[in-house]
Amino acid sequence: MAYRWVEHTSELELEIEAASESAIFLEALNAFAELVAEEPSADSEQRDVEVRGDDRETLLVAWLDELVFLAESQGFVPERTTELEVGAGLVRATLRGHVGEPRDFVKAVTLHRLLFAANGDGWQARVVLDV
Amino acid sequence: MSEPHAIDETLWEVPADARPDMRVPARVFADAELFEAIARDGSLDQLQNVATLPGIVGAALAMPDAHQGYGFPVGGVAAMELPDGVVSPGGVGYDINCGVRLLALPCSEAELGGRRESLVHELSRAIPAGAGKRHGRARREHELDAVLREGPRAIGASADDVERTESGGCLPGADPAAVSERARERGAGQLGTMGSGNHFVELQRLVRIFDEETAEGYGLAHDQVTVLIHSGSRGLGHQVCSDYVQRMDAAMRRYGIELPDRQLACAPASSPEGGAYLAAMAAAANFAWANRQAIADEARSAIAAVLGQAAAKGTRQVYDVAHNVAKVERYDGRELLVHRKGATRAFPAGSDEIPAAYRKLGQPVFIPGSMGTSSFVLAGEPGSLERSFGSTCHGAGRTLSRTGARKQIHGADLRRQLGAEGIVVRSPSNKGLAEEAPFAYKQVERVVEVVERAGLARRVAQLVPLGVVKG
Numbered sequence: 001m002a003y004r005w006v007e008h009t010s011e012l013e014l015e016i017e018a019a020s021e022s023a024i025f026l027e028a029l030n031a032f033a034e035l036v037a038e039e040p041s042a043d044s045e046q047r048d049v050e051v052r053g054d055d056r057e058t059l060l061v062a063w064l065d066e067l068v069f070l071a072e073s074q075g076f077v078p079e080r081t082t083e084l085e086v087g088a089g090l091v092r093a094t095l096r097g098h099v100g101e102p103r104d105f106v107k108a109v110t111l112h113r114l115l116f117a118a119n120g121d122g123w124q125a126r127v128v129l130d131v
Numbered sequence: 132m133s134e135p136h137a138i139d140e141t142l143w144e145v146p147a148d149a150r151p152d153m154r155v156p157a158r159v160f161a162d163a164e165l166f167e168a169i170a171r172d173g174s175l176d177q178l179q180n181v182a183t184l185p186g187i188v189g190a191a192l193a194m195p196d197a198h199q200g201y202g203f204p205v206g207g208v209a210a211m212e213l214p215d216g217v218v219s220p221g222g223v224g225y226d227i228n229c230g231v232r233l234l235a236l237p238c239s240e241a242e243l244g245g246r247r248e249s250l251v252h253e254l255s256r257a258i259p260a261g262a263g264k265r266h267g268r269a270r271r272e273h274e275l276d277a278v279l280r281e282g283p284r285a286i287g288a289s290a291d292d293v294e295r296t297e298s299g300g301c302l303p304g305a306d307p308a309a310v311s312e313r314a315r316e317r318g319a320g321q322l323g324t325m326g327s328g329n330h331f332v333e334l335q336r337l338v339r340i341f342d343e344e345t346a347e348g349y350g351l352a353h354d355q356v357t358v359l360i361h362s363g364s365r366g367l368g369h370q371v372c373s374d375y376v377q378r379m380d381a382a383m384r385r386y387g388i389e390l391p392d393r394q395l396a397c398a399p400a401s402s403p404e405g406g407a408y409l410a411a412m413a414a415a416a417n418f419a420w421a422n423r424q425a426i427a428d429e430a431r432s433a434i435a436a437v438l439g440q441a442a443a444k445g446t447r448q449v450y451d452v453a454h455n456v457a458k459v460e461r462y463d464g465r466e467l468l469v470h471r472k473g474a475t476r477a478f479p480a481g482s483d484e485i486p487a488a489y490r491k492l493g494q495p496v497f498i499p500g501s502m503g504t505s506s507f508v509l510a511g512e513p514g515s516l517e518r519s520f521g522s523t524c525h526g527a528g529r530t531l532s533r534t535g536a537r538k539q540i541h542g543a544d545l546r547r548q549l550g551a552e553g554i555v556v557r558s559p560s561n562k563g564l565a566e567e568a569p570f571a572y573k574q575v576e577r578v579v580e581v582v583e584r585a586g587l588a589r590r591v592a593q594l595v596p597l598g599v600v601k602g
Contacts, residue, residue: 009172009199010529054381057393065373072366073316103560105327107369108225111380112201112394128201128394130225130369131328131533 003031008128012106013113016125021056022086024116024125025063029095032067033078035129036102043079043096050092056116060125063091064109070095071102105131135170137163141585142518144190145179152391153182158190160519160585165195165577168530174204180391181209186216186399188467192519194474195581196528196573200224202394205473206528210520211400213459213466217388218405219397220375220412222470223457227371227412228419229330229363230297230453231497232427233508236434237445239354240336240597246437248555251334251598253433254358255557258332258426259324260602275315278322279307282417283424286322292424294486296451297476297494300420302458306410310367311374314411318367318418323425325362327560329567330602332430333359333499334555335506339593345510346592348492349449357594358434358446359506360426361499362602363455364419371415375408400468409457416456423451449508450486450495452476454525462520469520477511477523477588485511496588498579501527501572502564502601503549506594507579514586523587524579527572536571537562555598564601 006013012035016027051066053059070076078097085092108130115126133149138158143166145157157178159169169175174197181203182191188210197206202221211217236243243250277285282300284293293299325332337355340346351357364371379396382404383389388397398404427448435443457470478484478494485494493510500506504527515521531539542561545568549556558564582588 005534007532007534009174009532010205011201012533058377058380061377069313069317069370073313073319103327107328107366108373110201110221110225110394111376111396112221112392114393130201 003027012129012131014127014129017119017122019122021123022084024060024123025086025091026081026084028060028064029067029078029081032064032106035105036071036077038101038103041098041100044098045076047076047095049095050090052090054089057114059089059091060116060127061109061111061114064127068106068109075099075102077102107131135175141581145175147182150179153179155182155187156190157182159193159197160581160587161195162577162581165573165581168573169193169197172199174199177202177204178207180395181207181222183391184209184211184217184219184395184397185388186211188212189520192522194522194524195578196524196526198529200472202392203472206524207472208474208520208522209470210462210467211470213468214401215399216468217397218400218408218457218468219395219470220372220379220408221394221396222472223372223412224455224472225369225372226363226455227368228416228453229455230419230423230451231499232360232423232451233449233497234358234427234430235350235447235449236356236358237442238356238438240356241354243356247334247597250433250437251555251557251600253437254332254334254430255600257429257433258600260559260600275319276307278418278421279310279414280305280417282420286421286424288424292427292448295448296420297453300417300424300451302413302416304410305413305417307414309407309411310371310414314367314370314374317370318365321365321367322422323429324365325426325602326365327563327602330362331502332426332600333596334598335359335594336597337592338595341590341592342510345492348489349495349508349591350447351449351508351592358430359497359499359594360423360430362422362426364415365422367418368415371411375411379404379408412457416453420451452496460521462516467520469522471522473525474522475525476521477509477515478521479511479513479516496523498524498575499526500575501569502567502599503552503554503569503596504575507575507590508592508594509579509582509588510591512586512588515588518585519587523582527575527578529571530573531571533566536568537565539570540565540568554596556601558601567601
């Protein structure tokens with residue numbers, strides 16, 4: 001299970017490989033947390049989120065969109081999930097983190113080169129973030 | 132011949148038959164070296180994707196500063212036939228009406244003298260940047276509605292500032308109701324804030340004049356001090372684009388549209404989805420103009436604090452231009468929807484769209500270089516109407532990724548280097564600073580020379596940085 005950043009001239013391309021569909025969402029959270037976190041802090045805040053999408057790809061975009069929104073509008077810096085449920089067209093999660101001054105880094109989650117597909121025994125995903 | 136080839140010394144073409152799905156050719160304004168860079172980083176493929184959009188006319192165009200984006204390349208221009216050609220939110224971009232505004236101070240660098248550092252410091256105090264995003268002017272709901280409808284006028288912009296803003300700072304048809312609650316929530320409190328990434332406020336000195344008459348007409352003189360503001364519609368605009376890319380992605384099948392890249396999601400401009408996006412985009416564009424107005428107000432406060440009230444009152448707005456927007460314009464009697472994604476409108480002398488004071492000179496265009504390098508003031512030329520749907524370049528254009536830039540230099544070292552060159556730098560983030568290192572960009576001189584040789588715009592003046600406040 002891993003994520004990595006792929007070279008892109010002006011934006012950030014995120015590639016994820018994981019054993020399960022839900023682990024893809026977990027890794028996307030970890031990648032986002034790496035971008036917005038400035039300093040480690042106690043995970044004193046909780047957010048319950050629910051996002052929907054017509055297919056796996058748009059569900060991943062909606063998940064990351066929610067993280068962008070929470071960071072920008074509430075200063076919420078996510079650190080981990082205590083619950084994560086991935087169903088058909090739906091992700092429900094409880095996020096733990098803190099409210100601080102997240103790096104104002106991700107403007108948006110694009111559909112460019114978007115991918116979420118089975119890969120051998122596991123899954124792979126790709127998403128380009130506008131920064 | 133379906134291979135890319137040169138049409139003349141500044142224009143390259145990939146013919147429409149290069150791919151079965153292209154409706155028009157893809158054309159790039161560039162010299163040989165810039166074209167090679169554009170072809171190498173994937174932006175040429177992206178431009179060919181743009182050439183597949185329903186209703187596109189003429190050619191999908193890229194400016195010499197073009198580089199890889201998502202959907203459209205950054206530096207892309209596409210004109211769609213109205214009423215049924217498409218509008219593509221990704222063809223405007225997430226930072227709707229990201230743009231630049233130039234202020235001219237009533238003093239020379241010699242007169243500014245030792246107060247330079249104080250002024251840069253005061254600008255950085257007055258203008259919230261980077262993570263300080265929520266410290267901007269708080270707006271009540273009805274005030275935000277007025278900003279979305281009217282732009283800078285809603286926050287008390289002077290008639291002179293409004294006159295010297297593209298479209299008077301207000302696109303017609305803006306509808307606050309087309310902007311989602313989520314977008315409003317992201318934009319709340321962000322008016323008058325710079326944001327992060329490549330946004331900046333730069334204190335500059337005019338070092339060279341190429342066209343005396345036009346420089347004088349724009350109110351610019353040798354050694355004059357200027358302030359260049361680069362920002363956009365902040366989280367509000369980002370969310371408007373996200374909302375409508377997703378809405379159009381879901382609606383495309385209904386209109387029988389198939390695309391090589393989902394990020395190009397679009398709908399006919401005449402459709403309910405197209406109309407709603409254009410109304411929301413206009414509102415976000417008006418918000419961006421009001422944002423740059425609020426930043427200009429903050430800059431004038433900083434000028435008053437350091438140089439006195441008379442200097443602040445004498446600080447004039449030269450002009451304000453949009454880089455990311457779709458506008459209805461007429462070419463050869465046809466009404467077209469011109470998408471500019473990282474490109475600047477550059478109307479020539481005689482256009483009714485230009486302020487009366489500049490109408491004999493051509494529209495002012497500002498091309499920021501990379502941090503620490505020159506910026507240029509240009510004037511629109513007739514060739515822009517003939518060859519590029521009234522458009523020219525918008526900057527130097529990235530050539531190295533952000534991570535690539537960070538691998539080559541540490542932000543603290545870059546800060547020292549710029550300091551050694553006499554450029555005062557204020558930035559909350561060393562990481563962000565390193566990502567904007569000058570070597571991550573093409574040479575702005577080369578980009579500007581190409582658009583001049585191509586007849587899109589002519590050089591008027593060159594500005595060099597005295598200090599920069601980064602987001």
